[in-house]
Amino acid sequence: MDFTGLFEEVSETLKALAEAEEVGKIIVYTPPEKRQELETCGYIEEGTIKGYYAGKDCYIFSIYPENSRGISFYKEKENQIIESCLKKDRKIGKTRQKDRGFRKKESWKKQKEKKRLSEEYTLRPAVQADATAMAVLYREGFQMYPAPLHMENYLLKTMDSNVLYLLIEKHGKIVSIASAEMDPKTGSAEITDCLTVPSERGKGLIKELIAALEKELSARNFLSSYTLCRASSSGINIAFASLGYTYTGRLVKNCRIESGFEDMNIWCRMLSEEKLTEE
Ligand SMILES: CC(C)(COP(=O)(O)OP(=O)(O)OC[C@H]1O[C@@H](n2cnc3c(N)ncnc32)[C@H](O)[C@@H]1OP(=O)(O)O)[C@@H](O)C(=O)NCCC(=O)NCCS
DSSP: OOOOSOHHHHHHHHHHHHHHHTOSOEEEEEOGGGHHHHHHTTOEEEEEEEEEETTEEEEEEEEOSSGGGGOOSSHHHHHHHHHHHHHHHHHHHHHHHHHHHTTOHHHHHHHHHHHSOOTTEEEEEOOGGGHHHHHHHHHHHOSSOSSOTTOHHHHHHHHTTTEEEEEEEETTEEEEEEEEEEETTTTEEEEEEEEEOGGGTTSSHHHHHHHHHHHHHHHTTOOEEEEEEETTOHHHHHHHHHTTOEEEEEEEEEEEETTEEEEEEEEEEEHHHHHHHHO
């Protein structure tokens, strides 16, 4: 994710390591000026993260020492999800343009009010005292996850450093959580760890949390926000699409979630654009 020097030299080490450790996939994050070096070494570009390096785009390249790891099982279903997200996005885009054109400020106000949570829900930042309940929720929500969210200690440690967790409570019980993993050096943040309990799904909770995280990131002068989300989950893709994120690629069999490796879609948004839109 942060290599220096010529990639050709790094590539030889990676190759040897992959063979020794039976690694199935090698993933490299790189700035635009290094793309050619990656291509020369046989790596394939899978996607981009806009504004990842202090406003400069990041290119994600991969190579699959284990061939089967590079073959997606659910490509068609995942393409359909993206297609329906993009259709929805075009519709929203038209509505936004129309509103801007006629300067219908009221309609924006109404939209904001419509999005607001009903009184039984409370949205707030997570505090250390929430860690036990959060760990239980994550344990119930994900059989397997790339980060140990089911461990209270991990939550406490990350909460204390670079991760902002926001949650929604209903009658004092946590029903939805999401986080932003912030990199203050680059000004980019990954929105991740999204979960809503089954009984509260489809009520717009995760969208509220993502929007609130973005607002906080903007206030902290972060430049860009992105997510790597499960390509086979309609809800999470629809949420990012309808919040104005751009789809910028798919990472095949990238993360171990639930029962095995899953494809992850990349969605990005420049937060400075959001500030301009609000003005
Ligand atoms: C994905 C998940 C977090 C969505 O949470 P949620 O609170 O139900 O999401 P929202 O209600 O804010 O819905 C977001 C959008 O997706 C739609 N949606 C939600 N679930 C959907 C589903 N199963 N199928 C189709 N659309 C769905 C909603 O209608 C909404 O669309 P809108 O923008 O038109 O209003 C939730 O389903 C979940 O916890 N899943 C299991 C954990 C998981 O996979 N997390 C994602 C990790 S990347």
